[in-house]
Amino acid sequence: MKKKSIFLIAATATLYFNNAYAQETPKDSAKVSSIDQIVITGNSNPKKKIESSTAISTFSAKEIQKQNPISAAALLQRVPGFAVETSGGEVGNNLFARGIPSAGAYEFVQVQEDGLPVFEDGALQFANADNFFRVDNTVSRLEALRGGSGSIYANNSPGGLINFISKEGTNDFKGTAKLETSTYGLIRTDLNLGGALVKDKLFFNVGGFYRSDDGIRKTGFKANNGGQIRMNLKYVFDKGYAKVYYKKLDDRNTFFLPIPLTQDGDKLKGFQGFDPNYGTYSYRAISQLNIPQAGGGFFNRNLEDGIHPKVDVLGAEFKYDLGNNFSVLNKTRYTNIDMNYTGIFPAGAPKTGADFAKDMKMANYQYSLVSTGAVVDPAFVQKLGFWAIDKQMNNFVNDLQFNYKFDKGNVTAGFYKSNWKSHQYWNWSNILATATDRPELLNLVDPSLSPSSVGYSKTYNGVTDMSTLVRDSQIQGSLNDLYLNLDYNVTDALSFNGGIRYSRDYYRGYKVNTTRANLNNSGLTVDGTHGFETTTADDNMNVLGNQFNYWYYDIDKVSYTLASNYKINRENAVYARFSHGFRSPNEEAYYNNISDLSVIKPVLTNQLEVGYKYYSRTFDIAVIPFYSALKNLSFTDVYIDGTSENKFANTTNFGVEIEGYARLFNNVFEVTFNGTVQSPKYKDFKGRNGDGTAFDYSGNTVRRIPKFYFNISPAVNITKEWRAYVSMNYYGKRFQDEGNTDENKLPSFTEFGAGMSYQLGKIRFAVDGTNIFNTIGITEGDPRSPTGSGSNIRMARPIMGAAARASITLDF
Numbered sequence: 001m002k003k004k005s006i007f008l009i010a011a012t013a014t015l016y017f018n019n020a021y022a023q024e025t026p027k028d029s030a031k032v033s034s035i036d037q038i039v040i041t042g043n044s045n046p047k048k049k050i051e052s053s054t055a056i057s058t059f060s061a062k063e064i065q066k067q068n069p070i071s072a073a074a075l076l077q078r079v080p081g082f083a084v085e086t087s088g089g090e091v092g093n094n095l096f097a098r099g100i101p102s103a104g105a106y107e108f109v110q111v112q113e114d115g116l117p118v119f120e121d122g123a124l125q126f127a128n129a130d131n132f133f134r135v136d137n138t139v140s141r142l143e144a145l146r147g148g149s150g151s152i153y154a155n156n157s158p159g160g161l162i163n164f165i166s167k168e169g170t171n172d173f174k175g176t177a178k179l180e181t182s183t184y185g186l187i188r189t190d191l192n193l194g195g196a197l198v199k200d201k202l203f204f205n206v207g208g209f210y211r212s213d214d215g216i217r218k219t220g221f222k223a224n225n226g227g228q229i230r231m232n233l234k235y236v237f238d239k240g241y242a243k244v245y246y247k248k249l250d251d252r253n254t255f256f257l258p259i260p261l262t263q264d265g266d267k268l269k270g271f272q273g274f275d276p277n278y279g280t281y282s283y284r285a286i287s288q289l290n291i292p293q294a295g296g297g298f299f300n301r302n303l304e305d306g307i308h309p310k311v312d313v314l315g316a317e318f319k320y321d322l323g324n325n326f327s328v329l330n331k332t333r334y335t336n337i338d339m340n341y342t343g344i345f346p347a348g349a350p351k352t353g354a355d356f357a358k359d360m361k362m363a364n365y366q367y368s369l370v371s372t373g374a375v376v377d378p379a380f381v382q383k384l385g386f387w388a389i390d391k392q393m394n395n396f397v398n399d400l401q402f403n404y405k406f407d408k409g410n411v412t413a414g415f416y417k418s419n420w421k422s423h424q425y426w427n428w429s430n431i432l433a434t435a436t437d438r439p440e441l442l443n444l445v446d447p448s449l450s451p452s453s454v455g456y457s458k459t460y461n462g463v464t465d466m467s468t469l470v471r472d473s474q475i476q477g478s479l480n481d482l483y484l485n486l487d488y489n490v491t492d493a494l495s496f497n498g499g500i501r502y503s504r505d506y507y508r509g510y511k512v513n514t515t516r517a518n519l520n521n522s523g524l525t526v527d528g529t530h531g532f533e534t535t536t537a538d539d540n541m542n543v544l545g546n547q548f549n550y551w552y553y554d555i556d557k558v559s560y561t562l563a564s565n566y567k568i569n570r571e572n573a574v575y576a577r578f579s580h581g582f583r584s585p586n587e588e589a590y591y592n593n594i595s596d597l598s599v600i601k602p603v604l605t606n607q608l609e610v611g612y613k614y615y616s617r618t619f620d621i622a623v624i625p626f627y628s629a630l631k632n633l634s635f636t637d638v639y640i641d642g643t644s645e646n647k648f649a650n651t652t653n654f655g656v657e658i659e660g661y662a663r664l665f666n667n668v669f670e671v672t673f674n675g676t677v678q679s680p681k682y683k684d685f686k687g688r689n690g691d692g693t694a695f696d697y698s699g700n701t702v703r704r705i706p707k708f709y710f711n712i713s714p715a716v717n718i719t720k721e722w723r724a725y726v727s728m729n730y731y732g733k734r735f736q737d738e739g740n741t742d743e744n745k746l747p748s749f750t751e752f753g754a755g756m757s758y759q760l761g762k763i764r765f766a767v768d769g770t771n772i773f774n775t776i777g778i779t780e781g782d783p784r785s786p787t788g789s790g791s792n793i794r795m796a797r798p799i800m801g802a803a804a805r806a807s808i809t810l811d812f
Contacts, residue, residue, distance in 0.1 A: 037615075041115070041143040041163040042153055044403065044412035044485040050615050053497050053563035053575040054148040055081065055624045057659060057674075060141050061167070066725075068755075068768045068805065072111075072130045076162065077729060080657035080674040081146040081626075082109075083705050085779040087797045089215070090224055091131045091307055092255045094780075097159025098147060098607070098628055099653035099680030101702045103637045103645075103783070105129065108159030108583055108603075110150070113247075114166055116315070116333045119395050120420040120477060121156060125587050125638075126341045126389045127422065132311050133164065134249065137176045137192040138207040138230045140167040146657070147607045147626060151559040151581025152483055152499035155418070158559075158581035158605035166245070168234055169194035169203030176207075180807040185214035206231040215254055216800040218275075218437070220284030221304045226251030228311075239321040249311035252304075254282055255343045258782040258795040260350050260382075260435060266747050268776055268794060271350070271435070272379070276776045277801025279437025281344045281384055282306075285371065286433050286441050289386050291466045292524050294517035294543045299427050299467065301342055301388045309339040329401040337393040345385035346782065349793040350435035356381050357444065360458050364448040370441035370462040380435035381442060383464060387428045395420035409488040409495075416483065421476035422587075430465040432458075452530055460526055460537035470542035475509035475587050497563040497577075505555040505584065511591055513547040516540055551594050555602055557582050576610045588636035592646040599648075601632040618667075621660040628653045635738075637783040647738075649685035651702060653678055668717050675710030682738065697738040704780055706732030706748070721760065727753040736781030736796075743794075749777030751799060764809040774802040 037049040039056055049058065057079045059067075069075035073086045073093035085094040085104075094104035102108060107123035111133060122129030143163045150157040173195030180188040192207030208229035215223025232245035259279060260271035270276040287303035315333035322328060357365035368375045401414040433439035441462030449456045458464060483501040490496060518539050519532035532538050563577035583603040593599050611624035628651075635647040655678025663670050680702035688694055701707070709732050715725035729751045736744040752775070755768035771777075782795035 039143055040165075041112075041161050042145040042149040044401075044487055045405075045410055047487075050571075050573045050613055051495065051565060051567060053495070053565035053577055055146040055609060055611060055622070055626075055657060056148075057144045058141060059144075061137070061139060064135065064139060064142065065137075065809070066757075068766065068807070069135060070770060070805075072133060072135050075135060075142065076144065078672070078674060078711055079144045079146070080624075080659045080676050081160075081655075082144070083676070083709060083731075085704075085797075087256060087779040087799050089256050090253045092128050092253070093130055094128070096705050098626060099651070099655060099678045099702060099705050100159050100605075100628070100630060101633065101635070101651065101680070101705060103586070103588070103635065106162075107586060108157070108605075110154040110157035110161055112154070112161060112163040113313075114245075114315075114317070114331070115163060116331055116397055116399065117154065117395070117418075119335060119337065119393065120397065120418050120479070121587075123156075123586055124391075124393075124422050124475070125424065127337075127339065127391060127393065131307055131309050131339065132249065132335075132337060134209070134228055134251065135164070136207065136209040136228070136230075137178065137190045138167055138205070140165050147609055147628070148563070148577050148579055149485075149497070149499055149561050151579060151605075152485060152501045152561055155416075155479055155481065155503065155505070156583045158579070158583060158603075158607070166230065166232060167192060167194055167205050167207070168232060168243075169196060169205045171196045171199055171203075175812045176809065177812075178807055178809040180805055182213065182805040183803050184216050185212075186805060187212050201236055203234045203236070204232070216278065216803045217254075217256055217280040217282070218278050219254055219280060219282050220438070221287065222252075223254040223306070224252065226253075226308075240319040240327070241317075243317040245313075245315050245317075247311065247313040249309060252306050252308040254280075254306040255341075256280055256282060256797065257343060258346055258780075258797045259437070260346075261776070261778075261794050261796055261798070263743075263792045263794050266745075268747060268778055268796065268798075270776070271793065273434075273436040275437050275801075276798050277771075277774050281346060281382065281433070281437075281439055283437070283439050286344070286384070286431060286439050286462070289388070289429060289431075289463070291429060291460070291463060292519060292522070293467060294519060294522075294538075294541045299388075301386070301427075303342050303344065303386075305340050305342050307339070307341050307343070309337055312336045325405045327403045327405075329403065330398065332398040333396070335393075335395040337391070339391045339393070341387075341389040341391065343387050345387050346795055347383040347385050347430060348782075349791065349795050350380040350382045353378050353381055356383070356432075360444070362444075362446055362458070364446050366445050366447040368443045368445070370443055376434075376442070378434045378442065382433050382435040382439065384431050384433055384439075385428060386431050386463075388426070390425045391422060392424075393420070393422040408490075409486065411487075412483075412485045414483050416479065416481040418477070418479040421474065423474040424471070426469060426471040427467055428469040429463050429467055431462050432464050433462070451527075452534060454533050455536055456530075457526070457535040458537065460532075460535050463537050465540065466538050467541045470514055470544060471511065472544055473509065473511035473591060475507065475590065477584075478506040480504045480506075493567045495565045495567075497561070497565070499561045501559040503555060503557045503559065503582075507553045507555070507584065507590070508551065509590060510548045510550045511594065513545045513549060514542045515545050517543045549594050551590055551597060553585070553590065553597055553600075555582075555584055557602060571614055571616050573613045574611065575613075577608070579605075579607045581605045581607075585634060586636055588638065588644055589634045589646075592636065592644045600634060603633050604631045605629070618663045619661070622658070624657045626653075626655055626657065643690060646690075647685075647687060649697070649738075650683040651680060652683055653680040653702075655679065669714065670717065671712065671714040673710065673712040675708070677708050678705075679707060680705055685738065695739075697740075700738060700740045701735055703735050703737050704746075704783075706734050708732040721758055722756070723759075724756040725754065729753075731777065731779070737783070744781060746778045746781055746796065749775055749799075751775050751777050762811045764811070765807075766809070767804060767806045769802070769804040771799060771802050775799070
């Protein structure tokens with residue numbers, strides 16, 4: 001891959017020098033001027049970006065095409081204030097808004113399609129919001145709001161709103177077709193078509209994608225395979241419009257988790273036998289699980305299914321002018337999700353074969369390959385969690401708004417109703433494998449005993465713990481929210497915004513109690529001859545019982561915001577905003593405290609931000625200092641043994657976001673940039689660990705979130721057809737956990753990308769390279785297995801290795 005990286009850089013450089021003499025106005029400019037941009041997210045009515053008293057970033061379809069992000073998370077890296085971990089693959093990634101810590105996912109922001117949530121709660125267990133959304137050519141633009149009015153226009157979103165807005169048809173028939181391939185076996189086709197069925201009246205848009213690839217990390221199977229289709233139909237009449245739409249997503253993605261590395265001072269390097277840029281424990285040789293159950297039957301799972309959501313969405317939107325400056329807007333959507341989730345979760349760091357056997361209390365031991373039975377002496381072995389989760393989810397949401405316009409502004413009043421439910425079944429086992437990036441399953445036996453002896457084997461076909469954790473549980477929410485928003489123009493330059501939302505929300509659920517069992521008296525055999533008394537793998541199997549624990553939790557909260565925007569002139573503006581919001585307790589917090597829910601509370605947030613914005617035809621900049629304070633924040637990482645962290649804290653953060661764009665030298669040179677400087681700290685974070693020891697993390701830096709990170713992407717429009725760019729993404733030092741100890745530091749890293757494009761009429765040819773210098777960049781440690789002292793082995797999740805993609809796009 002180093003040769004491929006060098007080739008990509010050389011090709012980009014050659015392209016530049018061979019064409020540097022030509023300096024014509026480009027057709028393929030990456031940025032749309034912000035001075036007249038209209039935004040709708042976080043506002044009661046469409047508003048010019050410079051007149052909106054919000055911190056909002058916008059990306060047009062053209063800009064998204066130029067960036068060609070490998071995932072939704074990769075696109076969101078371009079938003080200041082959003083610290084994004086992209087190392088999980090195409091989906092399952094984590095986003096931290098303005099230094100707010102969480103167990104991951106999209107816990108304090110809401111991901112939306114056309115102003116309604118992809119799913120009401122974007123941080124349910126193993127159900128990150130990006131599992132249910134894909135960026136393709138059906139997206140017209142992205143609007144990403146931080147803080148501000150997020151809590152007025154959506155639930156559980158004090159960190160912000162991420163709104164993907166769909167393309168709609170116009171009188172002109174338009175289409176886009178794209179074919180893409182890569183260095184990692186990618187074949188992807190995108191298609192989008194839009195136009196009018198009846199001129200000026202009835203419009204349509206339909207599009208989607210299908211993709212298959214081997215994955216940048218080498219799994220030995222198709223890491224990603226599937227696609228989606230999205231369509232809408234819009235009828236426009238004299239006083240409004242009516243729109244219906246449908247989405248079908250059926251996609252399968254491998255989820256990548258921590259791998260072993262070695263620490264050398266402030267640097268992390270590859271562990272022996274493990275390529276840090278392309279290796280993974282999620283490998284074909286260990287992909288099949290087939291184990292008997294204590295209650296009868298067998299449990300089968302295939303790692304190749306990965307994260308596999310099947311999503312069906314049906315929605316409608318209606319707007320009508322009631323007259324006398326009154327209008328009504330109603331949005332409604334039903335979402336049904338059936339998802340299988342399968343992943344390999346390491347259980348701590350690798351151990352030598354001798355140390356692992358010692359932990360298993362074996363004086364004599366022998367390892368052998370499950371595949372062939374050959375006796376082996378592995379240098380290191382790895383215990384891995386084979387986690388299987390099935391989720392059935394649905395969500396019905398309706399947002400009804402009434403708007404009144406008057407000379408100086410407008411008033412919006414709305415009622416938001418959302419009913420959602422998520423039922424899940426877990427069946428987790430542990431397996432034993434070689435600690436290499438192409439792992440093989442291992443059996444472990446005591447050779448001093450005979451195969452018929454009790455406790456002869458510690459494994460069953462490589463499984464050390466069969467169905468060691470089984471959970472059957474359900475959570476559902478009924479949300480009933482009233483909101484009011486006022487925009488008032490004091491003068492042509494000075495405007496005021498105020499909003500309030502009253503939430504009366506009800507949550508309930510249950511979990512099924514479990515008991516322990518084994519297969520000793522089942523009559524089953526481990527090898528066709530010997531019974532299960534010869535192995536310890538089944539000694540602590542979970543079995544679902546007949547007892548249900550039910551819980552109920554109600555929320556009665558008010559969120560509000562006040563802001564003012566002063567437009568100095570056509571290009572300059574300043575604003576200030578205060579907002580108070582909340583986030584309901586997350587799913588795991590309910591289950592951890594099911595016997596006494598009084599210990600959990602909604603997370604309360606207070607945020608203050610001021611900002612300066614300058615927008616012109618050739619230069620944009622926004623500088624936004626902010627302060628946030630949170631109370632009752634819960635930490636709920638699920639450990640490898642099935643227990644949960646279950647800690648509570650307050651946090652504070654002060655930071656500055658900067659975002660800008662410049663087009664220079666007669667549009668030959670362009671640069672986009674964004675960055676965040678912040679200081680997120682724990683406050684009043686004291687208590688006891690699960691083992692009874694006391695901790696006091698007050699004043700420590702929040703885990704997993706850098707104090708400084710930025711992205712800069714310069715581009716050269718060499719001619720009106722040729723374009724080349726380089727991108728640089730810097731992610732600062734972080735701590736793996738709350739303790740801020742030296743052995744849990746995650747070093748800073750810088751990732752570079754590069755690419756080029758050529759526009760031939762309506763056809764665009766492009767090559768895009770990611771991580772071209774093959775940097776080992778760590779986004780997170782292993783939150784499920786805290787690192788201890790005395791070893792230089794670190795479990796962490798690196799970014800993907802160097803890769804390149806080539807595409808051909810036709811606009812017609």
